[in-house]
Amino acid sequence: MKKLTLEDLKKIKEKAQAEIQARSPEGKDKIVVHMGTCGIAAGARETLLAILDEIEKRNLQNVVVTQAGCIGFCEYEPLISVQKLGGPKVLYKYVTPEKARKIIAQHVINGQIVMEDVLSTE
């Protein structure tokens, strides 16, 4: 391997920093996928995978994705909630993989809540 220059060191740092992003959840936008039995039955796994794929594709580093259990609105599954830093927590209903991708583009990136899919906000 060739000798590292200062420039190389910086590049490695940027790349590696992105990789360990997941270990510092503070100060980031949060997406929570509700994955109770009801959610999974309604397809929450596919939704989750679509979200992860979209984040990877768009190289979003300031977003953490976590899972949560059933919150009682089994009828509206798959449910996800999105909370931009400092913004309201928005609960979306019937989130198919396609809707999830749209929510990321419109809400997470551009800060525009996707009104037609909102179940509630707090």
Next chain:
Amino acid sequence: MAERAHILICAGAACISAGEESFKSALEKELKNSGIFEEVKIIETGCFGTCDLGPVMVIYPEGIFYIHLKPQDAKDIVQEHLLKGRVVERLLVKEPKLGEALPTINELPFFKNQVRIALRNVGFIDPMNIEEYIARDGYLALSKVLTEMTPEEVIDEIKRSGLRGRGGAGFPTGLKWELGRRAKGSEKYIICNADEGDPGAFMDRSILEGDPHSVIEGMLIGAYAIGAKKGFVYIRAEYPLAIKRLTSALQQARNYGLLGERILETDFSFDIEIRIGAGAFVCGEETALIASVEGKRGMPRPRPPFPVNSGLWEKPTVINNVETWANIPEIILKGAEWFSSFGTEKSKGTKVFALAGKINMTGLIEVPMGITLRDIVYNIGGGIPGGKKFKAVQIGGPAGGCIPAEYLDTPVDYESITALGAIMGSGGLIVMDEDNCMVDVAKFFLSFTQDESCGKCVPCRVGTKRMLEILDRITKGEGKEEDLDELEELANVIRATSLCGLGKGAPNPVLTTLKYFRDEYLIHIREKRCPARVCIPLIHYEVIREECRKCSICFRNCPVGAIFKDDDGTYVIDQEKCTKCGICFQVCPFKAIKKE
């Protein structure tokens, strides 16, 4: 795909011996079975410090902290936490006072009250992956000194930070480097002392296991400052995991060109070799260590000349301890003022301690200098188990001393600890409760130093042996009151006339226990009794006739047949035959056996 969760499993030596590897393979299997192996990343890190709770792990992004993991727990973690997002409550830490579960790692008082500088990456990164170190500003301090600072500026920064040697003696690091830089000679050496030998101490091992690059970077900066081209890490053979991870880290650094010729395209060249020691305690003393690196028998020699002027192969050598080196990159990056904002007037920064003994959270901690012993024992360490009473804390290893309860509010810094007759030492803290006999404790530490004495100086070789014989007599109930004066006299002679720290420090455990627990010695001598009921020749077991239910459990368990039934069926212990093993005392379901 980007991983949605990072699972950090502690792979420090303590968690590995508690079964980390079998848990990890169960977890991997479970992840594969559930088809989510690709979505999560498993990282084996260095020691978290919560050794008592091992095996432990943290799942990010939530930061949920799971403890006492067994292979059969893997299924719940995957099915519940990773698939359904439900925290597995039964594997969380319980807050000892409230009994409530504490889910995230940052909520634990154990972590909340720490300041981690030397341990900044330990337990957070993969020690076998240099890129994770680089991601956490690794080697940034090196590039800063190589491109923006002169060696004199580096030394000045370290001097102003107030950093003192973490190996125990507390010599100002910047001053040592300055002497090393000024020393005449074109060939100079850097040594990292990783010959950690105090019983119960594992600070240096954890740093090398958890963040080896921080030590390598510290040594690189030191080498640049004094003008050395070659460095050695002297580490004991009993630390195979630390050696393995350090070897891999050195190789990676070499591959990246961070060790070797013309580092980062500058004129600076430096490389590091590992020297493995056989584990002699005296080789932690710098001149003995140097002799051992040279391939000679590890024995100290008189100083001066000090190693900074004439060390390894009689060349100027700067030798610092692992923890000292690990602090260096952070000081360079964040500045001397930042570092010296922690600590007290004369002791700056933080100190890593290994907590052991009668304390709830045994493990590894890093705290600002000046914190009180009470804070360490009760706030971070979680107090004494089983509602027992705190008796003393042994600080500084075999050359340290025992500090009693009345000094619990003493700030932990070099001067305050020395004033009490103990030493800061490398950071071993052994907590003792009412069940510890202080004469026995003194005997334990003295037998260690007596055993480890290299034999060069008569006072240390013969004197510690005589002291040990006296202590042995006292614990057998054969002591005389004059023995205490003789102990003190011997101690003072050994302290004054030994060449190195091993001999000078050896009497400390005896002197401090004599000073603070003289009563206990006197009870052993006058009443032939051990108040803590530890010294076997001074205790005896007896059946309380009124309490005995004649169940025969003691009779059946006695390994030497010393228990017999008397006329009315009650059991009696034959004191002639009894070996005082204590089994009857443990097995009696009615507490009908007394220990005195």
